[in-house]
Amino acid sequence: MTKLQTEASRQSGLIQSLSSWLRQSMQVFIYGVGAWLTLKGEATAGCMIASSIIMGKALAPVQMGISSWKSMIEARGAWSRLDALLSDLDKRETMELPPPQGNLQAEHVSFAVGLVPILRDIHFSLNAGESMGLIGPSGAGKSTLCRLLLGLWRPQHGTVRLDGADIYTWDPQALGPWLGYLSQDVELFSGTVAENIARLGNVDSEKVITAARRAGVHEMILNFPLGYDTPVGEGGAVLSGGQRQRIGLARALYGDPRLVILDEPNANLDEEGEAALVRAFAALKSDGVTVIVVSHKPTLLSGMDKILMLKGGQIALFGPRDAVFAKLMEAQNTQRPEGRVAP
Known part of the structure; x- marks a missing residue:
């Protein structure tokens, strides 16, 4: 059990690190391309900044999904357990019994x-x-x-x-x-x-x-x-x-x-x-x-x-x-x- 938890934590940390590195690398790339196009006169500084903002907004849901992946898995597991419990309740014996005495x-x-x-x-x-x-x-x-x-x-x-x-x-x-x-x-x-x-x-x-x-x-x-x-x-x-x-x-x-x-x-x-x-x-x-x-x-x-x-x-x-x-x-x-x- 401890080994599995350690492996899961390692994988989670690796994925979050990769997503963070990808987002920062994309921002550097956008700024670099924008600066190159601005120097060539094919774009403006405002266009470069706007492109960086748009890229950040586009990648934000992806990073948010990665960071909340554990919560989504736990929510899915909780829903499965609750669904199984409620399904089991429906299968309970429904024959009416006399009022209990407390034995x-x-x-x-x-x-x-x-x-x-x-x-x-x-x-x-x-x-x-x-x-x-x-x-x-x-x-x-x-x-x-x-x-x-x-x-x-x-x-x-x-x-x-x-x-x-x-x-x-x-x-x-x-x-x-x-x-x-x-x-x-x-x-x-x-x-x-x-x-x-x-x-x-x-x-x-x-x-x-x-x-x-x-x-x-x-x-x-x-x-x-x-x-x-x-x-x-x-x-x-x-x-x-x-x-x-x-x-x-x-x-x-x-x-x-x-x-x-x-x-x-x-x-x-x-x-x-x-x-x-x-x-x-x-x-x-x-x-x-x-x-x-x-x-x-x-x-x-x-x-x-x-x-x-x-x-x-x-x-x-x-x-x-x-x-x-x-x-x-x-x-x-x-x-x-x-x-x-x-x-």
Whole structure:
């Protein structure tokens, strides 16, 4: 892989150097011919300068095309992948299934990007209403696993099942209302607060307010200039990072989701926002919603039923919360140098 990248960079640099040399050589040639014709009285200095400008304009698109060739290749590759994904969506099983209860199983799931493995042999199960904290170092595959559990991506090996059915074969339109997802990078759409919480569908005022209350943002939204009708701007530009995240949480809780996955939901939250998040977890648990939370803060994970720790794309630890935390504490104490007292 490194050898191919080095060869591609070398070829790209060579082509750009040749194009630059060709353009400068042509300019010198034009000036030379123009000067020779001017001395012979067959052209003027203005004609020489005009010819140089015309030649530069003619060669500019060629050089621009060469310099942007890499971007065009990447755009073509992205279009091919997107076309394949959308074509695959059209082939999904469309038979209507009953509303899910939230029983989730990952059966020896593996996923790779190209030749690079991201997840290997991930297997666990959660009963409806159980909660799980997902922890691990950066790059361990936590966000990738979240997308697989939601059926957004298909694993190369293994199956993710929701109530016994392969979640990837569910009709996305039918499954969507039963899922809630908050990604690391919260993306809001140009529209009002209510429209974003309602997932850009028909705004049901009662459901929107219920979701906002469950997320603990009802009072915050009422303080906006137009309340729920406040435009958020493209990408939520008029809101702070914490406000976007809390509205994104309300969007994830909109309706009656049976599986909610939150990826670093406290990344931009203050103490008030974290307290509201903990209350939201308790409400989801009482409603029998299956919850998965990616976080490293003990305050958020203290109410989880189970903990799954990823390391290097594999399961390092999985089990009841107290048992996993006890093993982590034991490992930390073992690694601590002898004679050193823990702070």
